[in-house]
Amino acid sequence: WYGKVSVGTPPQEFNVLFDTGSSDLVIARKGCTTCGNYTVFDASKSNTFSKIPGYPYQASYGTGGNAEPLTERAVMNGTIVSDVVAINGVSVANQTFLLVDDYPKALGENPLGPNIDGIFGLGPPGASVFSSEYNGTFTTTFWNLVQSGQLPESVFSLYLNSGSGTSGEATLGGIDSSKYEGELAKVDINQTVTGAIGEWFINTPKFYVDGKTIKNSNTSQEFPAAVSLIDTGTAFIQAPDYQTAADIYAAISSEIKPLDDLGVWGAPCDAMEKLTPELTFTIGSEEKKANVTMPKAAFNLGRHKSHPNMCQAVILHATEPLSETETVWVIGSPVLKGYYTVWDGKNMQLGLGSLKGTPTSGNNTAVVSSIPSPTSGSTVSLVPGILALLISAVVLGVNY
Structure with missing residues (x-):
């Protein structure tokens, strides 16, 4: 199930998977050689973009655009950067996210509609994978929105709607x-x-x-x-x-x-x-x-x-x-x-x-x-898309 978020100033819009099985935002950069028709982020067009912290990071996934596991893990390499991230009228300045150099085709194919351009992680509080890798304190987008007072409660709710081909809601x-x-x-x-x-x-x-x-x-x-x-x-x-x-x-x-x-x-x-x-x-x-x-x-x-x-x-x-x-x-x-x-x-x-x-x-x-x-609360329309993702938490000692 995917919805829309925007990144940068002025905003650049992306279709992203709303994923409780991961925590951080992941999108691809302009110049990505494997991105095909996916929307990519052009950092040069954002006047709020920052290369800080600039740490390299690798994420891998076990399934892609349908419910069949990939024969080999799909690996994405990128850099942890920061910019404004906005969703349905609320936003976080200096939000860290993973800007990847490669985006495997299998991860973004969506038989039910537009390609999926990235992943919007909705993991639990304190769960940014960047923190464990670099012994720092990184906060993911949703929990930054909570901490900033822009959201009234520390909850999010999902209506995925079992009806075929119909919209859901976050x-x-x-x-x-x-x-x-x-x-x-x-x-x-x-x-x-x-x-x-x-x-x-x-x-x-x-x-x-x-x-x-x-x-x-x-x-x-x-x-x-x-x-x-x-x-x-x-x-x-x-x-x-x-x-x-x-x-x-x-x-x-x-x-x-x-x-x-x-x-x-x-x-x-x-x-x-x-x-x-x-x-x-x-x-x-x-x-x-x-x-x-x-x-x-x-x-x-x-x-x-x-x-x-x-x-x-x-x-x-x-x-x-x-x-x-x-x-x-x-x-x-x-x-x-x-x-x-x-x-x-x-x-x-x-x-x-x-x-x-x-x-x-x-x-x-x-x-x-x-x-x-x-x-x-801030309500986001979700559209069905068969995109199954299991993030490989190698950094956390768990193999998926």
């Missing part, structure tokens, strides 16, 4: 209560993992297929409790390992098989079109838990580009562990688009609301508590 500093019904449920962010890795993580003690717990076929035991990266920029769900994915799919259909060595699973398209399993995750801990259920229509991700008669299923498996100490899921937009989500950086909680007009069931119920509900 509200920075507030909540749009017209987009959901009932009360918001809230679950605590796992602050230990979030603080160590710099991305939004929640506890995920259980998962279900059609209301049933899945057991490890090798041990006959339930799979262990896990944590999940909650990432709007990822167009699939990623299981912690092969065995987890294999046992989930065994409970759904014997026709679903691995399609490649990148963790992708699928089945003949005529078979996939008939499958509508209900995938549910219990998230949170102790008394603050919620069950979130993926919309059934999201199970089939469409035809696999390397296997024309095969369609890709929504769950991939990690080909390498994402953490040496934790069992890690990645819960992406197939689940998140089924809910109105509120990301609260002050109380470190994730709020979840049932979308208006969406049928609910027992698996959509959640333990409900109050969460700050400001009526104001």
Whole structure:
């Protein structure tokens, strides 16, 4: 899902992915040799641009313009610079961002519309990857807007809208209560993992297929409790390992098989079109838990580009562990688009609301508590774009 931000004076406008799975703003510079038709930033035309701090930085990504992992990581090299960054009437002067010299084609291709020119990270407070690399204190765009007092609350809210081809909405500093019904449920962010890795993580003690717990076929035991990266920029769900994915799919259909060595699973398209399993995750801990259920229509991700008669299923498996100490899921937009989500950086909680007009069931119920509900904020229109990004946090000791 992407929207528009502007950089520089006078402003230069870019289509950027709104990504909770990363933290910093990334765009390409004029002179980029791999940028094709993407919009690039011309620093010479901005009278507020600064080369400071001028540190080099390399970012890498595991998936691009669709839900299939890249055979090789897409790497971008650039420089940390600063300028005015504005979004829908609010702005930050001297905002640091990564200005890259190369922008792999696979990262910006958007089958549903215009190319994606960059990434607008919406990671948790204090999560700029620049800080860990250079032992400095860098603040990302959204949290600078909060600190400056231009936004009324330390929250942003996302309406990704499960309707195909329709616009979504990001509200920075507030909540749009017209987009959901009932009360918001809230679950605590796992602050230990979030603080160590710099991305939004929640506890995920259980998962279900059609209301049933899945057991490890090798041990006959339930799979262990896990944590999940909650990432709007990822167009699939990623299981912690092969065995987890294999046992989930065994409970759904014997026709679903691995399609490649990148963790992708699928089945003949005529078979996939008939499958509508209900995938549910219990998230949170102790008394603050919620069950979130993926919309059934999201199970089939469409035809696999390397296997024309095969369609890709929504769950991939990690080909390498994402953490040496934790069992890690990645819960992406197939689940998140089924809910109105509120990301609260002050109380470190994730709020979840049932979308208006969406049928609910027992698996959509959640333990409900109050969460700050400001009526104001800066609202940005979001447009659907299948762009799945997993930033490689090598600097933070995590391999994606």
